[in-house]
Amino acid sequence: PYRGSWSSESSDSVISIDSGNNLYRVVLMGETGVGKSTLASIFAGVQDNLENCDILGEDTYERTVTVDGESATLIVMDTWENKDEDNWIQDHCMQIGDAYLIVYSITDRASFEKASELRIQLRRRRQAEDIPIILVGNKSDLVRCREVSVAEGRACAVVFDCKFIETSAAVQHNVQELFEGIVRQVRLRRDSKEV
Ligand code: GDP
Ligand code: MG
Numbered sequence: 463p464y465r466g467s468w469s470s471e472s473s474d475s476v477i478s479i480d481s482g483n484n485l486y487r488v489v490l491m492g493e494t495g496v497g498k499s500t501l502a503s504i505f506a507g508v509q510d511n512l513e514n515c516d517i518l519g520e521d522t523y524e525r526t527v528t529v530d531g532e533s534a535t536l537i538v539m540d541t542w543e544n545k546d547e548d549n550w551i552q553d554h555c556m557q558i559g560d561a562y563l564i565v566y567s568i569t570d571r572a573s574f575e576k577a578s579e580l581r582i583q584l585r586r587r588r589q590a591e592d593i594p595i596i597l598v599g600n601k602s603d604l605v606r607c608r609e610v611s612v613a614e615g616r617a618c619a620v621v622f623d624c625k626f627i628e629t630s631a632a633v634q635h636n637v638q639e640l641f642e643g644i645v646r647q648v649r650l651r652r653d654s655k656e657v
Contacts, residue, residue, distance in 0.1 A: 484534040486648050488641075489555045491542050491580050492565035493573040497600040500631035501565065502540040505641050529645040536641065556587040561594040561644050568599045568628065569607040574614070581622045594647030595624035598640060603630040 490498040499521070506523035521540040526533055539559070544551045564580050566573040577597060584595070599615040601607075612628060619626035625647060629636040 486560040487537045488561045488644055489539045489559035490563050493576045496565045496567040496573050497631045498565050499540050502538050504631055504637045505538050529642045534645045556584055561648050563596050563598050565598040565600055567601045568610045569601050569604050571609040574610045592651055596644055597624050597626045599628040602628040603633045
């Protein structure tokens with residue numbers, strides 16, 4: 463795609479906080495216990511004490527990553543479970559994300575069904591928008607407790623028109639790929655608007 467300095471046409475739809483500085487808000491959603499916070503803390507490099515990560519709040523992390531030679535700053539929000547009385551927070555989360563990770567556990571079919579529900583809710587809230595979403599089947603290390611097959615996860619993602627990946631936060635499998643994937647999904651949409 464051509465990126466001329468004169469192209470300012472697309473700047474009137476200020477839904478995203480990104481204004482050319484590659485800053486993307488990524489919201490984690492999913493049932494309690496599926497591994498959202500563990501995934502977020504791996505992203506944030508909590509274990510490795512990374513210097514390039516800022517912990518913005520108790521459950522919001524900012525980190526700049528390089529994907530395909532281009533840097534992007536992700537603000538990862540693990541705020542989904544901060545329950546309040548009138549669901550204001552969840553409502554807000556549905557509005558502000560530039561991208562979403564809908565997480566379920568492959569060992570918990572109910573969490574998989576919940577993921578579908580969330581996908582439908584999100585679609586309803588952001589109707590006209592083509593928001594990047596990845597359906598994430600976490601806990602892939604727990605092979606003996608598997609209740610949702612890879613094929614089911616993949617089929618669900620096809621129906622819901624989003625990407626799919628299985629991860630294991632416990633053994634850190636595919637976690638980096640997950641966050642790289644969401645950056646690529648955001649860029650694909652950005653680049654297709656810039657012709
Ligand atoms: P959240 O409620 O979605 O934030 O889930 P947590 O990140 O708090 O994880 C819930 C529990 O599942 C914790 O005991 C984690 O250690 C565990 N857990 C998270 N991810 C994995 C994983 O990939 N594999 C396994 N075996 N356990 C996990
Ligand atoms: Mg949590």
